[in-house]
Amino acid sequence: MSSNIVLIGFMGSGKSTVGRILAGKCGKYFLDTDSLIESVVSMKIRDFFEKHGEAEFRQREKELAAWLGSNVSNAVISTGGGMPTVVEDLGSIGKVVYLKIEFDSLLERLKAEEFEKRPLFQNVEFARKIFDSRVPLYEKHAQVTLDALKSPEELALLISQGF
Numbered sequence: 001m002s003s004n005i006v007l008i009g010f011m012g013s014g015k016s017t018v019g020r021i022l023a024g025k026c027g028k029y030f031l032d033t034d035s036l037i038e039s040v041v042s043m044k045i046r047d048f049f050e051k052h053g054e055a056e057f058r059q060r061e062k063e064l065a066a067w068l069g070s071n072v073s074n075a076v077i078s079t080g081g082g083m084p085t086v087v088e089d090l091g092s093i094g095k096v097v098y099l100k101i102e103f104d105s106l107l108e109r110l111k112a113e114e115f116e117k118r119p120l121f122q123n124v125e126f127a128r129k130i131f132d133s134r135v136p137l138y139e140k141h142a143q144v145t146l147d148a149l150k151s152p153e154e155l156a157l158l159i160s161q162g163f
């Protein structure tokens with residue numbers, strides 16, 4: 001067993017914040033799929049979308065998921081919000097934890113600069129449509145679902161204690 005924990009959820013649900021705290025608590029490595037892709041393409045996600053388009057980005061996510069599944073253990077992995085749309089079996093990478101949040105709560109929570117770095121969040125109505133289409137996918141992949149409105153510390157504690 002890989003002993004990885006894979007955090008999934010929509011943009012802004014707190015995956016990276018929770019993941020960092022959780023990794024510290026459990027003595028695991030913290031990995032963020034967006035940062036890993038940025039390092040391999042030497043470009044910010046936003047620029048990559050602009051230059052190469054979403055389909056190419058999804059291909060990178062797919063390749064990365066395969067690599068993580070074969071090479072990584074003992075890590076907390078925060079995934080980009082769209083990864084469950086292209087990866088069939090996130091459970092083969094590790095235990096999948098879904099940080100669930102309502103769309104309107106997200107809007108209240110995201111700051112302006114966070115909208116800017118996310119290419120799919122440039123238009124709120126468009127983002128809402130994506131959100132609605134994603135929820136069933138997150139639910140399908142989730143082995144555990146937690147309320148993302150709890151504090152990051154509480155979420156990390158719950159996950160580290162095995163929920």
Ligand code: S3P
Pocket residue numbers: 009010011012034045079080081082083117118119120
């Ligand atoms: C995306 C989410 C982003 C990033 C990219 C696409 C999505 O990650 O991978 O902008 O399709 O939901 P975060 O969920 O970390 O913001």
